[in-house]
Amino acid sequence: MMTRSSEPAATIATPSSQPWLHQRGHEIQAFGTVRQFPVALSQETRLYSCQRLNQLLADSQILFALYKKHHWLMRGATFYQLHLLLDKHAGEQVALIDALAERVQTLGGVAVGDPRHVAEITRVPRAPDGCEEVPAMLSRLLEAHELILGDAHDAAARVARLGDDGTNDLIVSEVIRTGELQAWFLAEHLVDTPLVRA
Numbered sequence: 001m002m003t004r005s006s007e008p009a010a011t012i013a014t015p016s017s018q019p020w021l022h023q024r025g026h027e028i029q030a031f032g033t034v035r036q037f038p039v040a041l042s043q044e045t046r047l048y049s050c051q052r053l054n055q056l057l058a059d060s061q062i063l064f065a066l067y068k069k070h071h072w073l074m075r076g077a078t079f080y081q082l083h084l085l086l087d088k089h090a091g092e093q094v095a096l097i098d099a100l101a102e103r104v105q106t107l108g109g110v111a112v113g114d115p116r117h118v119a120e121i122t123r124v125p126r127a128p129d130g131c132e133e134v135p136a137m138l139s140r141l142l143e144a145h146e147l148i149l150g151d152a153h154d155a156a157a158r159v160a161r162l163g164d165d166g167t168n169d170l171i172v173s174e175v176i177r178t179g180e181l182q183a184w185f186l187a188e189h190l191v192d193t194p195l196v197r198a
């Protein structure tokens, strides 16, 4: 709590407009718990869905970061095309990340947000801090996509069996469809095809 009495009198604004700065508080909901929300889904179902959503959320946040890293580090003859494509995919991942996080909140849970917490949860392998060769960067992105897609297919089927249609819809319509499309666009850049003469 702010200690106004310790401030010099000359620096204190009128009491009604002085912000209460440097406040600290207790954690009011632990990560991995759900509140009771009246959405006609049991606490166990919402807990399970939040756990699966948070895994997808953590892995998608790492995928987003990998897209930005490779957008920045891209090089070579197709630099400009890939530089733009990877940034477009990063933007689409941001939209997906937001939808996943807000689904966790909708179910009464706590979305994983701090990048250091994300790093503890993700199963996407860490990239080297330096720059890899271009095909290796694209392969790394494809492998992250496949890991997320595999998890997404499993999660979508299981939450559907528990009756969580909203989470199933989000995972199928956004995580899976977006991921599959982005993987296609990446994979076509790994086809060794002549540029000018057949």
Ligand SMILES: [Fe+2]
Residues within 6 Å of the ligand: 071, 087
């Ligand atoms: Fe950029």
